[in-house]
Amino acid sequence: METIFFILTTHFFKWDQITVLLKLSKKEQINSFQYKKLIRKLWELRKNRPIQYVIGKTSFFGMDFMVNEKVFIPRPETEELVSWIIQDHKKNNEKIQIFDLGTGSGCISIVLKKKLPKIQQIHAIDFSHEILSIAKKNAMFHDVRIFFKTVDILKNLTSIPIEKYPMTIIVSNPPYVRFSEKRLLHPNIFQYEPFQALFVSDEDPLIFYKKIIFWIQKKFTGKVCIYFEINQFIYSDILDLMKKTGFLNVEIRKDIQGFFRMIRVIN
Incomplete structure (x- = not known):
């Protein structure tokens, strides 16, 4: 306090x-x-209103980002996911494009552009103009060029035009909290943070991962590196999904608290 x-x-x-x-x-x-x-x-x-919404900003990777109730507040485990990407690609001299699916405040895209300046293009995707307006303001504040596009991942992800690149990075921190897990959350999360950025049904909790994987398989050629933040309670289901869809080069990592919270797939 x-x-x-x-x-x-x-x-x-x-x-x-x-x-x-x-x-x-x-x-x-x-x-x-x-x-x-x-x-x-x-x-x-x-x-119970989160302090980040009260003051209108949060810190991510040591950088300030504007936030309000339209966007999810970035978490430390997402910083760990971004660190993994940076570590993997900081010495990479190939031409790279990045797709940040469910960008929210834009923090992942903006940090990656700052830390990996050799990247040619970063495309930040979300379903709402209101959400992307916040991400755009954060990009302007940090003086980085990001391509923003309004797309609903569940409905028309395949509508995104794809350019051929030697390497593509797909990163996503999609909704993955099952409705049944709501009781495990602090009240300030489910009372104020955007419902659409948090919850998925218990019947199909991997729906976002499935849609993204289908899109990758249908649209991309060349080397693709996929980085997902995941639900620690169903990490084995995600691993099974990857294997069943033909992705065999898979690594899963624990966060600083010891939970399986991130996965990398190289295709």
Whole structure:
């Protein structure tokens, strides 16, 4: 709670943490307008609204990203997935194109463009213009060129025009939390974060992975590297899916908490 307090106050007052502590120790007063505004922010936190939405931004890979309730708040395990991609390709001199499926805030695409500047094209895909407007603002803020396209992965992913490249990277952190797992989540997640970015049915929890795999098999030639964030409770089902669809060069990794949360497939 102390950390959240300092995140809020340093953002709100534009002071560093030491200045906040000094002013608290001196019991300095703030004007009534600032006080009322701060109380409103604290009330939002009391109602379980995530601090990232309260201040309108989050940190990912040490970079600031604008967020609101239209986009999912990036998590540390997604940073680990992005680190894996960077590690794999930082010395690669081939021409590469990247497709970021379900881009949300655009954080994956933007970090990859910053960390792998030799990449020729990055295409960031999501189903909503409102979502992509946030991603576009983040791309402008970080001064990177990303190609954004509004596409529903479940309905018309095959409509995306594909150019031939020696290598393609597909990365996705799709919805993968089953409805039955909702009880395991903190209230501030399912109360405020976008439903479409979180949940899938228990009957077909791999639906997004299936659609993406079908698209890859139908549309791509040449070398393709696929990176997925996955549900740790059904990782074996995802591995089975990969094998059944002909993907044999598969590696699965645990996150820092020891859960199987990411998978790489090289085709």
